[in-house]
Amino acid sequence: MGFKNSQISIFTLLGVVMLVTACSQAPNALDNDPLELVNRKTHELNKFVDSNFISPTSVGYSALVPDPLENSLSNFSGNLSLPGKVVNNILQFDLKAAGQNLSRFIVNSSIGLLGIFDPANRIGLYENSSDFGQTLHRWGFNEGAYIELPLFGASNFRDGVGRFVDMTLLDPSSYVLKEPVTTYRSVAGVGALLQARQIYGDQIDAVLYESADSYAQNKLIYLQRRRFQLKDEANEVYIDPYSE
């Protein structure tokens, strides 16, 4: 991402502060939202950015750019994020997943022509999703308070810290890559985002623009999805309507 050393240390410091805050949070239900007032403002900003820029651009992008090119850009961007996933797999002591992601990276970077094709999928080497938020979860950290990040959207303290650490410290590609590849990577990353916005368009629109309280609905869905993804059964949402 091209951060300078001084910026990295600021992020690291911020990360440590957030981590300490996150640790001190009690195990959470769905109402751990002390920052709700600020979060709601950020939510309005994010909706403004989405409805004015991201959503219309994604419609134009998918209309103008042929599907195979869209896929290639998303593949290229996704492939370069794999080394970071391998690092997290290792930090989670999940060597099987690390091996799978590493093999996938090697196959797609070589036979897949620098990652623009995805032959690994065809031989069952699927991506094993991981991030530093997940690593923190495996290490026993709680979610902490809900937080809606500007531009990045729904998160919690733990996963917010995870995001910063993933972007600044745990991304081997950013240490190795040089211009102009870093620029290609950024462009492909924007393409991947626009393609995803288009693919999940109906679901995103339903939550953001068709629900009575899009902030609350978005938060609810994020927290449940994330817990499901992390297999965080202790924090599973469980409503018993018969005992109300």
Place this chain on the structure above:
Amino acid sequence: MNDHFNFRRLFVSGLIATLVAGPALAISKGRAIKLVESLIGEISLMLNSVKTETELTSTFERIVVKYADMNVISRSTLGPRARSASESELRTFKKAFQRYFARKYSKQFLNFSGSQIILKDTQDRGKFFEVGASIIVDGSSNIDVNFRVSDRSGEPRFFDIILEGISLLASERVEIGALLDNSQGDIGLLSKNIEELG
């Protein structure tokens, strides 16, 4: 001698427990699975037979009324306000909510038309059974759908559907809660308003 006696008592009480509790639990679990099997069957039939959107919605509403505990679901979406609501308010709201629910979720099934649903394991969660199912989309990515089934209404009915970890009941509680606030807590007005939504 004492050991022998205790063993026999243990055996007898175990036998009684099996006779009393065992079959009862087995029947509930079996009935929970059967309910979901037959629900999935009716939904597949619906997707293969209906032609118009109105037909889809009305067929789905009939299925929902048959398989879901709409009394407890609709009541739960009102939150604490339900406690001070009159019987007739709850009845009117339930009818409006059923139609809203059918309009809103029947459309979602269209995305899965043609895909296969398989049943997975069923868990005993104490007060209810969670019947697991999976929608087979294209081999690599399946969608997990769990049905929470209880017979506390008198017969087995589902009261929540968990789609990829997301509780439909939780979502509707947030949605209806916000709409109820917009109607200043007036359930009659809320019932009228949701007729235009979904």
